[in-house]
Amino acid sequence: MPKAPLLELENLSTHYVSAQGTRVVRAVDDVSLRIHAGETLGIVGESGSGKSTLALTILRVLPPAARIVSGRMMFEGEDLLRKSDEEMQKVRGRRIAMILQDPMASLNPLFTIGNQVAEPIRVHEGASRTTAWNRARELLKSVRIPSPETRVRQYPHEMSGGMRQRIVGAIGISCEPRLLIADEPTTSLDLTIQAQYLKLLRDLQQAHGLALIFITHNLGIVAKMCDQLAVMYAGRVVESGPVSRIFNSPAHPYTEALLNSIPRMSDDRQRLTAIEGQPPDLSKMPPGCSFAPRCPRAFDQCLQMAPPETVTEEGRTARCWLAAPALGATAAAGLHREAV
Numbered sequence: 001m002p003k004a005p006l007l008e009l010e011n012l013s014t015h016y017v018s019a020q021g022t023r024v025v026r027a028v029d030d031v032s033l034r035i036h037a038g039e040t041l042g043i044v045g046e047s048g049s050g051k052s053t054l055a056l057t058i059l060r061v062l063p064p065a066a067r068i069v070s071g072r073m074m075f076e077g078e079d080l081l082r083k084s085d086e087e088m089q090k091v092r093g094r095r096i097a098m099i100l101q102d103p104m105a106s107l108n109p110l111f112t113i114g115n116q117v118a119e120p121i122r123v124h125e126g127a128s129r130t131t132a133w134n135r136a137r138e139l140l141k142s143v144r145i146p147s148p149e150t151r152v153r154q155y156p157h158e159m160s161g162g163m164r165q166r167i168v169g170a171i172g173i174s175c176e177p178r179l180l181i182a183d184e185p186t187t188s189l190d191l192t193i194q195a196q197y198l199k200l201l202r203d204l205q206q207a208h209g210l211a212l213i214f215i216t217h218n219l220g221i222v223a224k225m226c227d228q229l230a231v232m233y234a235g236r237v238v239e240s241g242p243v244s245r246i247f248n249s250p251a252h253p254y255t256e257a258l259l260n261s262i263p264r265m266s267d268d269r270q271r272l273t274a275i276e277g278q279p280p281d282l283s284k285m286p287p288g289c290s291f292a293p294r295c296p297r298a299f300d301q302c303l304q305m306a307p308p309e310t311v312t313e314e315g316r317t318a319r320c321w322l323a324a325p326a327l328g329a330t331a332a333a334g335l336h337r338e339a340v
């Protein structure tokens with residue numbers, strides 16, 4: 001029997017509602033995803049597609065304007081949406097941890113590094129001060145911070161950007177979570193440090209068998225790091241499945257366009273295709289497929305009705321009328337806009 005997923009999101013929707021209640025931004029719209037222990041799930045999509053909102057929803061640390069309006073989030077057999085705030089406190093950091101894009105936002109400038117790495121160990125595991133500090137030193141060593149004995153007594157501003165990033169990583173894994181969510185953790189790093197940091201995350205993941213959700217703009221990183229991929233567009237997952245199969249034959253024209261917009265070593269043309277147009281305003285979603293206005297393969301149906309999420313083959317889904325079995329035939333019969 002296949003193993004149960006560690007985390008399974010079912011039809012999850014999170015909206016931001018303006019103070020007057022007149023404007024509703026559908027930042028996460030009917031998202032279903034799953035991740036197993038030890039797996040890495042990459043989430044990609046243009047800026048504003050809802051990636052961070054999805055991460056904040058999983059941890060239930062959304063800003064006040066946000067509402068989780070529907071869905072289930074099954075984690076180790078329990079629905080995180082049914083947990084009290086107090087119960088969620090115990091999940092955060094201890095069972096699910098998150099690394100933010102900006103390391104300075106996660107580190108308090110007024111406390112020493114040792115304090116900040118040791119603190120969650122004391123809080124979540126009830127460890128003594130000495131035990132927690134010893135663990136903090138070991139953790140800093142494991143994320144390759146040189147001279148951890150000295151570094152624990154220093155403050156965030158005394159570290160380089162790469163070191164801060166690794167310290168935030170150390171805090172992330174300090175309580176050995178089952179799931180680590182990394183939201184664009186390498187954007188502010190130069191390429192060498194970025195490569196080192198990605199390797200470190202992989203090593204930590206393998207050593208601890210944790211599941212990793214990796215949010216990024218960079219499909220090159222996805223190819224290196226991830227087993228599974230979810231492509232988000234305008235709050236929805238438009239395609240999901242194993243990275244290698246999606247890269248070989250994308251099912252959604254948006255994924256295809258994203259793949260065409262990255263340079264490839266094997267590509268001697270060195271010509272990249274930009275995706276024309278803009279994503280829709282999430283508070284005024286068009287009636288049909290949200291990608292239709294930009295899609296080179298859209299036909300009439302796409303502008304009128306949003307396609308359902310379809311299982312295209314085992315372990316893969318797509319939200320596209322071309323992938324929906326009933327209409328695939330109609331489309332193939334020449335109803336593409338490009339063909340008429």
Ligand code: ATP
Nearest residue numbers: 016025027046047048049050051052053063065282
């Ligand atoms: P990026 O790649 O730029 O980090 P993202 O995919 O993480 O983008 P989100 O930050 O989740 O996107 O934003 C999704 C949508 O929700 C956007 O339209 C954004 O403007 C909106 N949004 C985000 N935070 C808020 C907020 N606090 N109040 C209202 N709308 C918000």
Ligand code: MG
Nearest residue numbers: 051052053183
């Ligand atoms: Mg974001």
